[in-house]
Amino acid sequence: MGRNPSDLVVFVGKRLLQLVAVLFGVVTITFFFTHIAIPNPCNVWSGPRATEATIQLCIHNNDLDKPPLTQYFSYLSKLVTGDWGTSPLGVPVLPTILTRFPQTLELVFTALLFMILLGIPLGVVAANNSGRWQDHIVRTFYLSGWATPTYLGGVILSIAIGPALGLPRTGAFSSFPTFPEPFHMSVLDALVNLNFSAAVDAVLHLILPASALAFINLGIATRMTRTSMLEVLPMDYVKTAKIKGLSDFLVLYKHALRNSLISTTTILGITAGGLLSTTVVIEEIFVWPGIGAYAYDAITKYNFNGTIGVVIFFAIGVVVANLVADVLYGLLDPRVEWR
Amino acid sequence: MAEPILKVEDLSVDYEVGAGTFHALQDVSFEMKPGRVAGIVGETGCGKSTLAHAIPRLLPEPPARIRRGKIWFRGIDLLALPKWKLPLVRGTAVSMIFQEPINSLNPAYRVYDQLVEAVRIRKMRETGRSPVLFTETKPHDYSQTPSPKASEVLRRPLAPTLPLGRMRRLVGFSRETFRSDVLEYLRLVRINDPETILNLYPHELSGGMRQRIMIAMALSEKPSLLIADEPTSALDITIQAQVLTLMKELMEEVRTSILFISHDLGVIAEMADDVGVMYAGHLVEFGPVDEVYSSPRHPYTKALLRSVPKQYKDDGPLPSLPGSVPNLSALPAGCTFHPRCPLAQPVCTREPGPPLERAKVAQSPEHKAACYFSEEVESLT
Amino acid sequence: MTDAIVEVRDAYKHFPVTQSFFNAVKRISKEVIHAVDGVSIDIREKETLGLIGESGSGKTTLGWLVARLHNLTRGTIRLDGKDITTLEGSGLRAIRRKVQVVFQDPVGSLDPRLRVWQIVGEPARAQGPVSRAELRSRVAELLPTVGLPGGSLDQYPHEFSGGGRQRLSLARALIVHPKLIVLDEPTSALDVAVQAQILNRLVTLQREMGLSYLMITHNVAAVRYVADRVAVMYLGKFAEVGNVRDVLEHPVHPYTKALLAALPNASSTPPWSGRAPRCVPPGRGNR
Ligand SMILES: Nc1ncnc2c1ncn2[C@@H]1O[C@H](COP(=O)(O)OP(=O)(O)OP(=O)(O)O)[C@@H](O)[C@H]1O
Ligand SMILES: Nc1ncnc2c1ncn2[C@@H]1O[C@H](COP(=O)(O)OP(=O)(O)OP(=O)(O)O)[C@@H](O)[C@H]1O
Numbered sequence A: 001m002g003r004n005p006s007d008l009v010v011f012v013g014k015r016l017l018q019l020v021a022v023l024f025g026v027v028t029i030t031f032f033f034t035h036i037a038i039p040n041p042c043n044v045w046s047g048p049r050a051t052e053a054t055i056q057l058c059i060h061n062n063d064l065d066k067p068p069l070t071q072y073f074s075y076l077s078k079l080v081t082g083d084w085g086t087s088p089l090g091v092p093v094l095p096t097i098l099t100r101f102p103q104t105l106e107l108v109f110t111a112l113l114f115m116i117l118l119g120i121p122l123g124v125v126a127a128n129n130s131g132r133w134q135d136h137i138v139r140t141f142y143l144s145g146w147a148t149p150t151y152l153g154g155v156i157l158s159i160a161i162g163p164a165l166g167l168p169r170t171g172a173f174s175s176f177p178t179f180p181e182p183f184h185m186s187v188l189d190a191l192v193n194l195n196f197s198a199a200v201d202a203v204l205h206l207i208l209p210a211s212a213l214a215f216i217n218l219g220i221a222t223r224m225t226r227t228s229m230l231e232v233l234p235m236d237y238v239k240t241a242k243i244k245g246l247s248d249f250l251v252l253y254k255h256a257l258r259n260s261l262i263s264t265t266t267i268l269g270i271t272a273g274g275l276l277s278t279t280v281v282i283e284e285i286f287v288w289p290g291i292g293a294y295a296y297d298a299i300t301k302y303n304f305n306g307t308i309g310v311v312i313f314f315a316i317g318v319v320v321a322n323l324v325a326d327v328l329y330g331l332l333d334p335r336v337e338w339r
Numbered sequence B: 001m002a003e004p005i006l007k008v009e010d011l012s013v014d015y016e017v018g019a020g021t022f023h024a025l026q027d028v029s030f031e032m033k034p035g036r037v038a039g040i041v042g043e044t045g046c047g048k049s050t051l052a053h054a055i056p057r058l059l060p061e062p063p064a065r066i067r068r069g070k071i072w073f074r075g076i077d078l079l080a081l082p083k084w085k086l087p088l089v090r091g092t093a094v095s096m097i098f099q100e101p102i103n104s105l106n107p108a109y110r111v112y113d114q115l116v117e118a119v120r121i122r123k124m125r126e127t128g129r130s131p132v133l134f135t136e137t138k139p140h141d142y143s144q145t146p147s148p149k150a151s152e153v154l155r156r157p158l159a160p161t162l163p164l165g166r167m168r169r170l171v172g173f174s175r176e177t178f179r180s181d182v183l184e185y186l187r188l189v190r191i192n193d194p195e196t197i198l199n200l201y202p203h204e205l206s207g208g209m210r211q212r213i214m215i216a217m218a219l220s221e222k223p224s225l226l227i228a229d230e231p232t233s234a235l236d237i238t239i240q241a242q243v244l245t246l247m248k249e250l251m252e253e254v255r256t257s258i259l260f261i262s263h264d265l266g267v268i269a270e271m272a273d274d275v276g277v278m279y280a281g282h283l284v285e286f287g288p289v290d291e292v293y294s295s296p297r298h299p300y301t302k303a304l305l306r307s308v309p310k311q312y313k314d315d316g317p318l319p320s321l322p323g324s325v326p327n328l329s330a331l332p333a334g335c336t337f338h339p340r341c342p343l344a345q346p347v348c349t350r351e352p353g354p355p356l357e358r359a360k361v362a363q364s365p366e367h368k369a370a371c372y373f374s375e376e377v378e379s380l381t
Numbered sequence C: 001m002t003d004a005i006v007e008v009r010d011a012y013k014h015f016p017v018t019q020s021f022f023n024a025v026k027r028i029s030k031e032v033i034h035a036v037d038g039v040s041i042d043i044r045e046k047e048t049l050g051l052i053g054e055s056g057s058g059k060t061t062l063g064w065l066v067a068r069l070h071n072l073t074r075g076t077i078r079l080d081g082k083d084i085t086t087l088e089g090s091g092l093r094a095i096r097r098k099v100q101v102v103f104q105d106p107v108g109s110l111d112p113r114l115r116v117w118q119i120v121g122e123p124a125r126a127q128g129p130v131s132r133a134e135l136r137s138r139v140a141e142l143l144p145t146v147g148l149p150g151g152s153l154d155q156y157p158h159e160f161s162g163g164g165r166q167r168l169s170l171a172r173a174l175i176v177h178p179k180l181i182v183l184d185e186p187t188s189a190l191d192v193a194v195q196a197q198i199l200n201r202l203v204t205l206q207r208e209m210g211l212s213y214l215m216i217t218h219n220v221a222a223v224r225y226v227a228d229r230v231a232v233m234y235l236g237k238f239a240e241v242g243n244v245r246d247v248l249e250h251p252v253h254p255y256t257k258a259l260l261a262a263l264p265n266a267s268s269t270p271p272w273s274g275r276a277p278r279c280v281p282p283g284r285g286n287r
């Protein structure tokens, strides 16, 4: 037995090929949905006071007078060459998304970090004291997060709790950054410019939106950890760890948690993909300059190219998050064979 | 006579579950002399594992509840220890091997990482770098003889053990410091190619191999008491024989005290010096294994011994015990065995049941039975 | 031989090693487990043939072949002189009446949601329509013969002890009055005291009903008491077949000797050590 590293490469390769198929499907579906649901967006694009001539010009410029299939293929061929079109106001889609997507990633990663650092230990505590008061408190905590509608949780944090703690409520920086932003991630950019006050500022700005995002999804990490810990704790190898004379902490976190993480990572991978779409609401509330806010904007303004672009990035995010979870799963569980 | 290394007094354990209260152990008392192997036999569900787990305080509480009793281990009542001190008892003082080798090693870590933890804990305690519970000069009591180093008892030469100098104490133990110790214990359990085995994961090993590693892990902490809860029941019969042979050889070599649990009368006969027979949560007989097997003093022991098929079909039917084991949540009054006992008299239903005391016509003073009519057992056919 | 109920001639059973879909497609003919590898045996009327051997040596597979729960890869099986190697459909159902199986795992083989009369009556139902009342009375009649109270018709299997469940599977096999019962580890989950009860019951039933048994087990002591003849299986082949006294007291084949020496309580240690090779050696299937 034993596993070959090359198997992992093949595994990842296969999954990336699948990604191409997923992207193709997603683009196709979104394209036809948008174009069928709103057959003539030029009325909107051209503004309320547009003349018939301008509307006709808009229709012509956007190929809307051609049959849908022709539109679809010409769009597709441009898409693969990297020309993702422009918004109705003429702003190119791809560069916009490329500057905004990292900001969202920053938000999502921070939220994930909160979920892992808080959610998993809470799950361990709950499982280790199952049925006792610790368990009930933890459950109340994460259920309240779960039961809160996304926007409500965000609004409460931004209006009530944020100001009370003196945390900035909106944006990524207090003032417009005066340094180059190679990563488009506020904290990282500030750090590479050695601008530490800006970095602290950026971190402070991250706390509220990331907490909102994390609080809502915390229950998933906690619950999953609790459930799988309850499965692992009665196993003989936990007894083996105890009988060696290891401290309770090591028994729990080194031996039991390590094995229950195997199922928790899968769920976290799925959740991480889901977090991306949750950012649509959170970024609107906190005026976060990410792809979520852009998605909202694109959809409400009939920005077809923008919408498809966002959908592509969301799809990539979901697939990659799942792939990372699967790879982590294999790394955590030596019994898994790469298939 | 040496002080007993383990003295269990009136140990009673209940499981409180939805279906009721199960009296898994009821007033169990016995003593273990250092350097000896005590066997415990009994049918499934009679409380053997409960007893084994109660000693190093591994019972899941709840549902288990220790109702009464004392477990004296080298002068300390383990049941009175605060919870945080329990890890100090485990490993170097009391260690344990479990029934299912499939589950007893952590699937996520390599063999080396699991073994090294055990060696490290022992070294830390030996050198006083972590707290210990038993601070006497003799850290472990393998009866009176000084404990032989594992390396001394091996025929093959081993990699030289590095001197445990002051340097190491200051610098601290790195993972690799213990490599030679780990290898030494793997060779002790007769693993041929320890260097390769070290880097494998448990799922890449056979059941017999895993059980050997469990044994190595337990022994590497040099425990004064080793509890083996059916260590070979899950193994194939020929593998079982190999592991038993190994354990027997090791007993000679490391001379630790062993509490050996099995449902197999043959295994106990082979391994143990003393044997305790359990029935429905009670210890009904205890004594030197030869004497208990040749002249049992409890009707249940007698029936159990006679149920082992030793004859052919044309020799007539097997002697068998009628009825079945009582439910632990509704035990019969008095002697729990009375509904099935051929010797039962009205006195047997009187509360409390017969105590475990010196059997009336036994040769050895150590031979005890819980029966009012133990002298009549011999006459049973 | 005329009094043989079952004649197995040169039986082979190979299982493909399927690891993944691709492997299965690419190498289906190459990688096989030789679970039963050229075995010939007769089971005679009113006799018990004991089948002992290491785990994975193919005992269960051979038992299933005899009951036609597996199809043979090669070879023939005759039941009452009739070739049943390739029977299908209704012919196969007729065999089920003559050959019944008591499975290895008494817990897993009893549906926890069915009541005793449904479980025990199931094979009778499979033979043809029976009214509920008739089935219940037949089951009620049968239960005392396996040592269970006749009044437990409406209980569920989990209400029985391990021994009780083993008796239930035995009753289930008996309801169609078979000629042969394949007993796969009938007492391996039981303690000696309960085992003695079941073994006695098996022997009594055999005398009363003229049954034949194929008894598969690890347990040499149980085989000694129940069997007339013993076959020792090793890596899918018979190492030794013979009268029970001869095989157990004067084993000829080295594997039998090792197996008997490995029994706890025997004074000597096994003359060999090391793990028995598996049916599929590391170089898989190229024997
Ligand atoms: N976690 C538990 N919850 C409830 N009851 C339990 C639990 N563990 C054991 N019991 C009950 O306690 C009794 C004794 O169990 P124990 O495991 O000690 O038996 P045993 O003698 O080791 O049996 P075996 O030979 O099957 O291992 C059994 O009747 C069992 O049903
Ligand atoms: N349905 C199946 N598919 C694939 N392989 C099988 C199947 N059934 C059995 N085998 C393989 O055939 C070999 C013989 O198995 P079998 O169950 O007959 O052994 P056994 O002697 O009954 O063992 P045990 O004593 O453990 O029950 C084993 O290697 C097993 O893995």
Ligand code: SF4
Pocket (backbone or CB within 6 Å): B298, B299, B300, B335, B336, B337, B338, B339, B341, B342, B343, B344, B345, B348, B354, B370, B371, B372, B373, B374
């Ligand atoms: S005390 Fe009575 S019932 Fe109990 S074993 Fe002795 S004789 Fe039998």
Ligand SMILES: [Mg+2]
Pocket (backbone or CB within 6 Å): B048, B049, B050, B230
């Ligand atoms: Mg047990």
Ligand SMILES: [Mg+2]
Pocket (backbone or CB within 6 Å): C059, C060, C061, C104, C184
């Ligand atoms: Mg089998």
